[in-house]
Amino acid sequence: MTGEELIWRIAGGSGDGIDSTSQNFTKALMRTGLDVFTHRHYPSRIRGGHTYVEVRAADHAVKSRGDGYDFLLALGDSFARNPQDGEAYYGNEEVKPLSENLDELREGGVIVYDEGLLDTDEVEDFDERVEENDWHVYPLDLRSLAREHGREIMRNTAGVAATAALIDMDTGIFEELMADTMSGEMLETNVEVLEEAHAEVSEMEFTHDLEVPTGSHDEEQVLLNGSHSVAYGAIDEGCRFIAGYPMTPWTDVFTIMTQHLPSIGGISEQVEDEIAAASLAIGASHAGVKAMSGSSGGGFALMSEPLGLAEMTETPIVLVEAMRAGPSTGMPTKPEQGDLEHILYTSQGDSNRVVFAPGTVAEAYEQSREAFRVAYEYQIPVVIVIDQKLSGELASVPASHFDREPNPDLGSVLSEEEIADAPHHASGTFNRFRHDPEDGVSPRSIPGQKDGRFLATGNEHTPQGHIEESPDNRVAQVDRRTRKLESIREDLDDKEHSNQTYYGPEDAEHGILVWGSQQGSVEEAVDRLNEQGESVKMLGVSDLMPYPKEDVTAFLESVDECLVVEMNITAQFRGLTQKELGRFGEKMSSLLKYNGNPFEPAEVVEGFDIQVNGGDEPPTAQTRIEPAAGD
Amino acid sequence: MSKSFSAIGQAAQGEEIDREAFTPGIEPQATWCPGCGDFSVLKALKGAMPEVGRTPDETLLVTGIGCSGKLNSYFESYGMHSIHGRSLPIARAAKLANPGLEVIAAGGDGDGYGIGGNHFMHTARENHDMTYIVFNNEIFGLTKGQTSPTSPKGHESKTQPHGSAKDPIRPLSLALTSGASYIARTAAVNPRQATEILTEAIEHDGFAHVDFLTQCPTWNKDAKQYVPYTDVQDSEEFDFDVHDRQEAAEMMHETEDKLYEGEVLTGRFYIDEERRSYGEEKRSTGEMPEEPLAERYFDAEADWERSYDLLDAHK
Numbered sequence: 001m002t003g004e005e006l007i008w009r010i011a012g013g014s015g016d017g018i019d020s021t022s023q024n025f026t027k028a029l030m031r032t033g034l035d036v037f038t039h040r041h042y043p044s045r046i047r048g049g050h051t052y053v054e055v056r057a058a059d060h061a062v063k064s065r066g067d068g069y070d071f072l073l074a075l076g077d078s079f080a081r082n083p084q085d086g087e088a089y090y091g092n093e094e095v096k097p098l099s100e101n102l103d104e105l106r107e108g109g110v111i112v113y114d115e116g117l118l119d120t121d122e123v124e125d126f127d128e129r130v131e132e133n134d135w136h137v138y139p140l141d142l143r144s145l146a147r148e149h150g151r152e153i154m155r156n157t158a159g160v161a162a163t164a165a166l167i168d169m170d171t172g173i174f175e176e177l178m179a180d181t182m183s184g185e186m187l188e189t190n191v192e193v194l195e196e197a198h199a200e201v202s203e204m205e206f207t208h209d210l211e212v213p214t215g216s217h218d219e220e221q222v223l224l225n226g227s228h229s230v231a232y233g234a235i236d237e238g239c240r241f242i243a244g245y246p247m248t249p250w251t252d253v254f255t256i257m258t259q260h261l262p263s264i265g266g267i268s269e270q271v272e273d274e275i276a277a278a279s280l281a282i283g284a285s286h287a288g289v290k291a292m293s294g295s296s297g298g299g300f301a302l303m304s305e306p307l308g309l310a311e312m313t314e315t316p317i318v319l320v321e322a323m324r325a326g327p328s329t330g331m332p333t334k335p336e337q338g339d340l341e342h343i344l345y346t347s348q349g350d351s352n353r354v355v356f357a358p359g360t361v362a363e364a365y366e367q368s369r370e371a372f373r374v375a376y377e378y379q380i381p382v383v384i385v386i387d388q389k390l391s392g393e394l395a396s397v398p399a400s401h402f403d404r405e406p407n408p409d410l411g412s413v414l415s416e417e418e419i420a421d422a423p424h425h426a427s428g429t430f431n432r433f434r435h436d437p438e439d440g441v442s443p444r445s446i447p448g449q450k451d452g453r454f455l456a457t458g459n460e461h462t463p464q465g466h467i468e469e470s471p472d473n474r475v476a477q478v479d480r481r482t483r484k485l486e487s488i489r490e491d492l493d494d495k496e497h498s499n500q501t502y503y504g505p506e507d508a509e510h511g512i513l514v515w516g517s518q519q520g521s522v523e524e525a526v527d528r529l530n531e532q533g534e535s536v537k538m539l540g541v542s543d544l545m546p547y548p549k550e551d552v553t554a555f556l557e558s559v560d561e562c563l564v565v566e567m568n569i570t571a572q573f574r575g576l577t578q579k580e581l582g583r584f585g586e587k588m589s590s591l592l593k594y595n596g597n598p599f600e601p602a603e604v605v606e607g608f609d610i611q612v613n614g615g616d617e618p619p620t621a622q623t624r625i626e627p628a629a630g631d
Numbered sequence: 632m633s634k635s636f637s638a639i640g641q642a643a644q645g646e647e648i649d650r651e652a653f654t655p656g657i658e659p660q661a662t663w664c665p666g667c668g669d670f671s672v673l674k675a676l677k678g679a680m681p682e683v684g685r686t687p688d689e690t691l692l693v694t695g696i697g698c699s700g701k702l703n704s705y706f707e708s709y710g711m712h713s714i715h716g717r718s719l720p721i722a723r724a725a726k727l728a729n730p731g732l733e734v735i736a737a738g739g740d741g742d743g744y745g746i747g748g749n750h751f752m753h754t755a756r757e758n759h760d761m762t763y764i765v766f767n768n769e770i771f772g773l774t775k776g777q778t779s780p781t782s783p784k785g786h787e788s789k790t791q792p793h794g795s796a797k798d799p800i801r802p803l804s805l806a807l808t809s810g811a812s813y814i815a816r817t818a819a820v821n822p823r824q825a826t827e828i829l830t831e832a833i834e835h836d837g838f839a840h841v842d843f844l845t846q847c848p849t850w851n852k853d854a855k856q857y858v859p860y861t862d863v864q865d866s867e868e869f870d871f872d873v874h875d876r877q878e879a880a881e882m883m884h885e886t887e888d889k890l891y892e893g894e895v896l897t898g899r900f901y902i903d904e905e906r907r908s909y910g911e912e913k914r915s916t917g918e919m920p921e922e923p924l925a926e927r928y929f930d931a932e933a934d935w936e937r938s939y940d941l942l943d944a945h946k
């Protein structure tokens with residue numbers, strides 16, 4: 001990876017506005033023409049508790065957090081101490097924004113901390129570490145400065161202004177951004193704090209030479225996360241109904257949809273539980289509306305039976321599964337890719353669904369659209385798998401990526417005229433579930449349409465939808481429903497653009513297979529490895545069911561060996577690949593991580609080294625290698 | 632509120648509707664035992680539909696699982712025979728998606744008051760404009776006679792061999808405290824009252840809950856549903872105002888106590904014509920479109936917003 005970059009970290013207490021402050025800063029960097037990417041770290045607590053957001057900005061494409069960072073803005077945790085008696089609520093949390101973030105700060109890095117709230121005496125070996133690492137430390141009384149010109153909460157603004165001064169950024173962009181979201185006195189005082197802090201810090205003597213890189217974009221960029229992308233894909237595909245129950249991190253998709261749907265003529269329902277949520281999606285879709293629901297691990301578990309009902313009644317729905325570390329409630333604010341098998345195999349019987357796992361923020365939009373298209377054309381439930389990382393990370397994406405035509409088409413639905421000509425039972429009942437369609441899809445009618453009556457039942461049923469257990473009918477219906485997956489595979493294979501992502505030199509000797517949110521880190525690792533003289537390429541697999549056998553087979557045949565990167569301990573995706581392809585066991589080894597943090601590119605590079613150059617030692621204490629079968 | 636007819640189904644206008652329209656032309660796989668009370672619900676429902684003036688094409692019947700859930704097999708309309716306890720969330724979404732549909736949900740006491748209890752409470756609370764018929768036979772029929780939430784205390788079954796230690800659920804009171812705006816109880820033994828009550832319930836603009844006492848001669852031979860019953864509206868003994876919450880609550884208490892003492896009271900117990908249905912509430916706050924959402928998908932001229940026009944906040 002060549003070119004210039006800056007990685008900035010803002011740390012403070014959960015609930016202190018770290019998120020919104022970092023978002024504004026990220027946007028400002030994007031507006032100067034840089035590519036940006038954020039990484040969020042937060043505890044499962046509402047107020048108080050150490051949290052940070054890391055922002056990476058570069059004059060080239062950034063796809064993951066980097067390894068380490070350059071600039072720490074430590075704001076202090078305003079909730080760590082009880083204001084009444086000055087007693088600490090939670091031990092030594094107060095200094096965590098400083099003490100917890102030093103390990104990854106690069107040599108020569110910059111530290112700005114709020115001396116109004118933080119005391120370096122309480123940070124172990126602070127001075128020694130500063131000297132050892134050649135860090136440049138700027139203690140600033142951000143709290144007093146904010147209080148003097150406005151309110152204490154504005155110390156975030158003061159901190160951003162100080163950062164800008166220290167890396168030679170103009171405050172103009174920040175003022176514009178503030179004007180977008182506030183007005184009146186609020187805006188005035190914030191601008192005052194911003195300018196004052198900037199002026200004050202600009203006059204100081206700097207010992208560092210870190211600067212913001214310069215960049216330029218060919219086209220307009222937008223800053224958004226994976227949850228936004230999924231929601232926008234849904235909206236563009238004509239989804240106007242969502243039902244949900246809050247659970248982190250799915251809540252993001254649910255809230256974004258809810259913010260938009262009423263104003264564009266849609267309906268959002270927060271309901272009593274996840275079984276209800278999925279059932280509402282089924283009810284709305286049955287009545288002729290494009291509908292979705294979703295949850296995270298535990299909530300998705302509750303949706304298992306409605307998922308089966310959707311399949312059996314061939315009611316299209318889209319469910320989002322935003323994974324977090326499990327089992328059970330696991331780690332609510334930490335990503336993991338541990339729900340894969342749960343998503344693929346939940347629900348009783350030989351049940352089928354389609355599963356897509358986008359690898360990047362941009363892909364999440366396309367695959368969300370694809371999810372709705374496939375669900376409605378083939379009358380089958382589709383699950384979009386994201387995780388805590390992809391759902392919350394912000395990335396800059398060209399605005400033109402979203403400049404597409406909407407597709408409100410309901411898919412394989414008949415008009416009243418078509419129903420009149422469609423096969424009916426002698427009694428006048430519409431043959432909703434015909435045995436014969438070659439692609440498995442028997443077009444449906446919508447309640448209210450003339451002479452389209454049918455019964456949708458979770459029991460095995462006749463072409464008219466009546467309960468029927470005769471062997472011939474059972475076989476015909478199971479075969480037809482199963483055929484749909486083959487048709488979908490053909491459809492996806494025929495498309496001009498595959499959902500899979502190829503990266504790196506086509507003729508590379510080694511391969512890395514990855515799925516979902518870890519794709520960006522692997523892409524960066526591939527670049528680094530090739531720069532180091534290795535010969536590596538990547539395949540990011542997004543279609544998990546039906547599995548893209550041809551794509552993956554061709555990839556695996558073209559390489560000598562392959563590292564499979566995923567965030568779980570049981571190598572679920574590698575297992576799926578071996579099951580689907582029935583071979584290549586000897587070519588694949590796994591690089592696994594399940595400590596709650598996503599892969600950093602360096603860890604992938606290290607894991608690759610060990611795989612290719614031998615040794616079975618864990619690359620770091622936090623990841624592990626699972627050797628190839630037969631090793 | 633007048634019921635708007637969905638453009639998707641203009642079938643009804645001007646058509647003469649008779650009860651036979653609701654009889655499926657296909658001989659259903661027979662699952663109800665001879666003498667089952669469920670036949671009476673079917674009959675009452677078929678009698679009510681022409682009164683309401685809806686055709687099978689405009690009607691969506693959503694059922695749960697159990698003998699009661701098989702109602703769709705014998706009733707001609709659009710239907711969904713769903714999963715155990717979940718008929719209500721499916722039905723209410725269909726109603727929100729297309730308010731032009733006549734939505735009826737039905738299921739058993741195990742289905743609706745047991746596994747689906749949470750949905751019952753919330754659907755009543757939201758006061759969706761739909762009808763919910765609970766076939767209350769005080770037993771699990773389809774799974775062969777286990778104790779249900781309405782089985783009396785002391786009821787012996789294979790799963791409660793020592794006699795149930797639980798007090799039965801009080802469905803009418805539960806519906807009232809949850810927010811249902813029409814609450815009635817009827818019984819299989821009186822088809823005339825049952826038809827009248829179902830007609831009223833379907834015409835009611837809000838969540839109408841009908842606890843329908845049915846007999847299960849196969850598994851619940853001693854159930855009270857066989858004894859003569861009293862219509863609280865016909866009897867001089869009971870004088871309460873169905874529009875008064877307090878009086879209704881007291882009357883329900885009495886009714887629910889007496890049921891297990893052998894005296895069966897039926898009739899209307901609570902009617903609130905003032906409370907707006909959930910759909911109306913949502914429309915009035917702008918949370919829901921005025922026109923049936925489902926119709927938009929059939930309108931070639933409809934405008935569909937694009938996410939591209941929502942991107943300002945991200946620039």
Ligand SMILES: Cc1ncc(C[n+]2csc(CCOP(=O)(O)OP(=O)(O)O)c2C)c(N)n1
Pocket residue numbers: 696697698699700715738739740741742743766768770771772773774779
């Ligand atoms: C999730 C689930 N749990 C259990 C069952 C089994 N089951 C089917 S019907 C039923 C009881 C139904 O009783 P009730 O609702 O009283 O209806 P009835 O058969 O008496 O009409 C049960 C437990 C099921 N189908 N699904």
Ligand code: SF4
Pocket residue numbers: 662663664666667668669698699768772773846847848849850
């Ligand atoms: S088991 Fe009982 S409820 Fe079920 S059909 Fe027979 S009589 Fe009716």
